[in-house]
Amino acid sequence: MATIAEPISEKAFTGTPRKVTAHITQNEALMFEKSSPGKKGYKLPPLDVPEVDAQALLGSAARESTGALPELSEIEIIRHFTRLSTWNYAIDLGMYPLGSCTMKYNPRVNEYVSRLEGIAEAHPYQPESLSQGALQVIKSLQECLLEITGMDAITLQPAAGAHGEFTGILLVRAYHQSRGNPRKTIIIPDSAHGTNPATAAICGYQVVNLKSNAQGGIDVAALEALVNEDTAALMLTNPSTIGVFEHQIHKIADVLHARGALLYMDGANMNALVGKTRPGDFGVDVMHLNLHKTFSTPHGGGGPGSGPVACKKILEPFLPTPVVAESSDGTLHFNYNRPQSVGRVRMFYGNFGMFVRALAYILANGPDGLRQTTEDAVLNANYIRAKLEDLYELPYKTPSMHEVVFSDRRQVRNGIKTGDLAKRLIDYGFHPYTTSFPLIVPGALMIEPTESESREELDLFIDAMRQIAREAEENPQLILDAPHSTRISRLDETGAARKPILRWKPNTE
Numbered sequence: 001m002a003t004i005a006e007p008i009s010e011k012a013f014t015g016t017p018r019k020v021t022a023h024i025t026q027n028e029a030l031m032f033e034k035s036s037p038g039k040k041g042y043k044l045p046p047l048d049v050p051e052v053d054a055q056a057l058l059g060s061a062a063r064e065s066t067g068a069l070p071e072l073s074e075i076e077i078i079r080h081f082t083r084l085s086t087w088n089y090a091i092d093l094g095m096y097p098l099g100s101c102t103m104k105y106n107p108r109v110n111e112y113v114s115r116l117e118g119i120a121e122a123h124p125y126q127p128e129s130l131s132q133g134a135l136q137v138i139k140s141l142q143e144c145l146l147e148i149t150g151m152d153a154i155t156l157q158p159a160a161g162a163h164g165e166f167t168g169i170l171l172v173r174a175y176h177q178s179r180g181n182p183r184k185t186i187i188i189p190d191s192a193h194g195t196n197p198a199t200a201a202i203c204g205y206q207v208v209n210l211k212s213n214a215q216g217g218i219d220v221a222a223l224e225a226l227v228n229e230d231t232a233a234l235m236l237t238n239p240s241t242i243g244v245f246e247h248q249i250h251k252i253a254d255v256l257h258a259r260g261a262l263l264y265m266d267g268a269n270m271n272a273l274v275g276k277t278r279p280g281d282f283g284v285d286v287m288h289l290n291l292h293k294t295f296s297t298p299h300g301g302g303g304p305g306s307g308p309v310a311c312k313k314i315l316e317p318f319l320p321t322p323v324v325a326e327s328s329d330g331t332l333h334f335n336y337n338r339p340q341s342v343g344r345v346r347m348f349y350g351n352f353g354m355f356v357r358a359l360a361y362i363l364a365n366g367p368d369g370l371r372q373t374t375e376d377a378v379l380n381a382n383y384i385r386a387k388l389e390d391l392y393e394l395p396y397k398t399p400s401m402h403e404v405v406f407s408d409r410r411q412v413r414n415g416i417k418t419g420d421l422a423k424r425l426i427d428y429g430f431h432p433y434t435t436s437f438p439l440i441v442p443g444a445l446m447i448e449p450t451e452s453e454s455r456e457e458l459d460l461f462i463d464a465m466r467q468i469a470r471e472a473e474e475n476p477q478l479i480l481d482a483p484h485s486t487r488i489s490r491l492d493e494t495g496a497a498r499k500p501i502l503r504w505k506p507n508t509e
């Protein structure tokens with residue numbers, strides 16, 4: 001195991017930061033503004049077939065004009081989008097320490113494999129006889145994920161983590177209904193991701209809130225007092241959103257099972273567990289995984305993601321339809337004959353391209369590689385914790401897993417909040433960490449480096465955070481006005497969320 005070096009001397013933080021501080025700031029007009037009539041990005045040969053009367057062919061669906069579309073040449077379009085792309089921060093540019101999101105590197109081999117012709121060009125309406133390879137990809141990934149989670153059955157249909165939660169809780173509901181015992185409530189700890197209570201509510205359950213104990217974990221006695229004949233399930237994130245492993249997880253499972261309730265695990269934090277311990281072995285009945293977090297498939301910008309749901313045998317009959325099955329001759333097919341299924345949750349079979357990438361990642365690492373990945377992720381988070389805990393308040397001293405949560409308590413004395421510190425981090429060339437989440441930590445700074453980061457990049461991040469802590473003491477205004485190095489300075493985020501302008505309109509004045 002690597003040893004943690006001496007704290008970096010404060011001298012290292014004077015002078016200019018070691019990382020790039022300026023973004024490329026080329027100004028760029030909208031395509032509509034750059035447009036000039038008659039420009040085209042294509043050239044067609046002269047018409048050599050009879051012209052058709054669109055009105056006669058299409059009736060009222062025919063359009064005389066295309067409306068006001070921008071007219072530009074090909075290179076203008078290419079440059080426009082290339083310039084826009086340079087305004088984005090990306091994992092391929094540097095560390096993306098967004099806690100809870102597990103923003104890890106997507107290895108290029110994933111992309112290579114997913115672009116192989118037979119895979120990229122496969123069509124969901126292709127007959128099963130011509131889709132044996134694709135079916136095998138699904139089956140192999142399912143087997144790997146079952147081995148990793150220790151569960152009995154799985155569906156790859158859900159398109160994201162929240163969608164996986166929805167599917168998992170539908171299984172819970174179908175299970176209780178099938179026993180003639182529909183239940184009304186789902187217990188959710190106050191440290192939960194916001195999607196958990198939203199899922200429970202959208203599936204028709206009442207949410208019962210459970211307060212965390214002083215270590216940020218579940219208070220088993222309090223849970224015992226809450227669980228009753230109406231409890232359908234507990235939704236638990238493990239490790240929790242403060243990056244703490246739930247040591248009493250066995251007991252928690254026993255408390256629930258004794259009263260006929262189920263244990264749902266939000267598996268978005270599996271990057272701290274893969275290869276070390278398995279939810280199926282510590283009492284979990286149903287869980288989702290985020291392939292776009294733990295298994296390295298691309299993440300952000302709204303998808304596509306993938307949120308497989310794994311469950312124990314008792315929930316298998318309810319899994320979404322269809323499921324992959326093996327025929328007696330060894331070929332694979334989809335089985336649609338599932339009378340107790342909750343139905344489909346997604347068209348076709350889920351986001352197949354994500355399955356290919358996740359499988360490539362799992363096979364490229366192998367069991368020992370995956371275990372190493374987990375250990376490196378935990379080591380990196382603890383390295384950051386050790387290097388920053390003298391300057392930033394650590395509200396929970398419980399050992400950290402793959403992420404560490406500080407609070408802004410010391411900086412608030414100078415009027416500086418977590419969001420301000422995060423904006424200043426942009427000036428040092430990093431994407432901000434997660435701010436103000438989880439809610440049980442007021443002014444949270446939630447940092448998750450993942451195993452992707454080298455010691456060198458972590459040191460740059462630590463440098464930046466230490467320098468920012470100094471600035472908070474010496475020059476608070478510098479932080480309050482940040483970022484300074486970006487094209488656009490601090491935005492009105494509330495305005496952007498509440499009154500978004502999503503459409504360009506011609507300036508008619």
Ligand SMILES: *Cc1c(COP(=O)(O)O)cnc(C)c1O
Nearest residue numbers: 100160161162193195237266268
């Ligand atoms: C990311 C995350 C989710 C939701 O996953 P999406 O793919 O964004 O829908 C749920 N729970 C936790 C703990 C998460 O970190």
